[in-house]
Amino acid sequence: MRRLTTPLRRIALAGICAFAAGCASFSPDGGYAGVRQFAQQRTGDAIPASAPGAGNVEQQVAALLAKPLSAEDAVTIALLNNRGLQAGYAELGIAEADLVQAGRIANPVLSFGRMKSHEGVEIERTLMLPVIGLLTMPLATRLERRRYEQAQLRAAGQVLRTADATRRAWYGAVAAQQSAEYMEQVKNAAEASAELARRMALAGNWSRLQHAREQAFYADAVAGLARARQVRTLEREQLTRLLGVSNPAAFTLPARLPDLPAAPRDVHDAEAQAMGNRLDMLMAQKELAGLASSLGLTRATRFVNLLDLSYLRDTGETGERATGYEIELQIPLFDWGGARVAKAEAMYMQAVHRAAGLAVDARSQVRESYSGYRTAYDLARHYRDEVVPLKKRIADEQLLRYNGMLISVFELLADAREQVVAVNAAIEAQRDYWIADAALQAALTGSGDAAAAGTATPRAGSAAPGAAPAQH
Template sequence: MVVSAQIAPAPAEKNWREANDAVGQFKRGHADILKWEKQNTPVVQPEASAAARLSLMSPEDAVRQAWLFHRGLVKPMNRIGAANVDLIAKGQWADVDPVWQRKVDDFGELLEVAAQGRKAWIQAVAARQVLKQHRDTLDAAEAGNELGRRMVSVGNWSKLQQAQVQLAQSSAQMNVRRAQHAATQAEATLIKTLGLTGVHSAVTLPDRLPDMPAQALSPQVLDARAEAIAAQLPRAEGMRNGANARLARQAYLASHALALSSRDEVLKVREFITEETVLHYNGMLKSVWDLLGEVSSQSQAVASAIEAQRDFWIAETDLQWVLQGGAPDSFVSLGGGGGEPAAAAGH
């Protein structure tokens, strides 16, 4: 359910009882009225951009664009062949023979550029998704504040009660500003990583991250791949790679478990609570404030799930990179930003 923030002023000649009777004509009461008002408010269409945006609808698009910026990588790409280049671009690194790490000069740089482009794309897409959820939360908070203002205007609420919902709106507005800044920074980082600074100021991205795999890679598969790459590296480098593989593996498995739990447990429970709140509201057992509060809580839960999904895809990229001999500077930290990323071995 979408709750709107743009609300037309209530007619002065109607008293609260008449307004309440009018609300009863809508299935979800105040919430549907607010939604109707926003849908019927004229929308100003943004002007078309003078320069067409570059479309990056998949991480593969980002990887290939990053390679274009590094022209010196043409030689190793020719050496490994188009089939292997496609596998790397699509993120199917497990299907690439690790022997190329030893046989082809600059193969490591080819993988590093691919990993950095892929991770920058993941960050940018996730940041936009999170921004949308915070905007939904702000919509609910603004709707609650406007309803509170109307309640005060007809004498059904005190200014203290309105101040409480006004504070919620201010908090939501601050979160939107933070999320907007994060999205802008993530897009700028993506553009810089792909070598597009001065060429494109914005890019077109999908609305959401790719779906997660239902199952993580098995320990047997991970062990076999770690042994395969270790056999291609000098002893000292192989030992560092082994240490990094353990860190990458831990981050990968933990982030996969957390993301699945967030999606399959937390969000499902939150959706159930929201549906029940709507039913209780329709039966006059819950207030509109309960309903708007639940809409806000659900948006926050979705934002957290997006961040968990983002962390998984970054951890997955780092793991694939390490298992081809790469050495990320650090590994993704989990737990809602509660700590610094784990430093990779040798850094």
């Protein structure tokens, strides 16, 4: 047995301890700085400087809730206070722990044996080090670092999805509130019309048919108001969940949606921009690089994946000491590692095809989203500049003719019903534009439900019939 001198043993142990001391350590913010950088580059929102749940969140949220909630403030509150987003950061912590673990040497194994016989006591001491782990540590560390970067991208994607969902929910809640308030005025006007019809029928000035029509109009207005209130409740509760607040009465919303911009956004090279900016594409690239490294590690350990070096020191029965070393090597006699390599290659090719399919879908989603955005803008502007002013002009002209006793009340109310439909449609069109704007941003960054970006889901009951309010 080969002997190792005491100085050589000390040098080897000191080198191992020094290497272990220089291993990777945890970041002070858990990797949030990288997540914030990824998200900040792809959105115009103000990403909080600290991770959700860190710092004095309650005071920040209370200050934002003390005033009418804007879309930007709603996004800020969600990024600070959303519980699902906070839970998602646990995956980032797991990935960082794996990265730190990959950069550390496995603990040595120390065994101690003592045997006693009639001739005396024999003591055996063994210190075993996993050499194969030490040799493959650089490759394994690079692999885990890519996985950690993937986790950062996933966390950044969750930040963007939360911001996108909150912004859409804010637009839906404001539009539902605006429609409910409008339908309240419609119901009051319809109630007054029904009462007028009742009195005129009692006086013999209206027929039963005309009276019944006004009663039906009022009944429809009451049902429309009930539906609008229910939609308002649903939209507000959805926003409440995203904000992470316990009470929907904790915040107030503005009375109206933001005005349309003077001109739509003109996105140049939208497909190329999405290919270089979408987080899902970057994640696919990281996955390919990680699987390539994993494939290299699998091939490197195809034949030998167990190699341990042991330092031995024995004390014989007579007190004589002996030192040496022992190497434990797995012999690839039955398993040559072909199955593991084939599996790694198949997983790599699966990721290649998945990334190629993702690129095709991303280009299509961007084109679809931009088409939906332009259509929504054109429709909202058409209602704002053409339909609603035209309906109001018709109502004003009819009112002048009614004052001149040229038309009846029935004709005046019939025009009012048409104006109600136009105003409700204008509110929906304005809401759909802002949701389409958010969906386009989501398609360019790879966050949110970009596949549904072209159109917004209509709210039930938002176009119920009624009479037009005075301010329109």
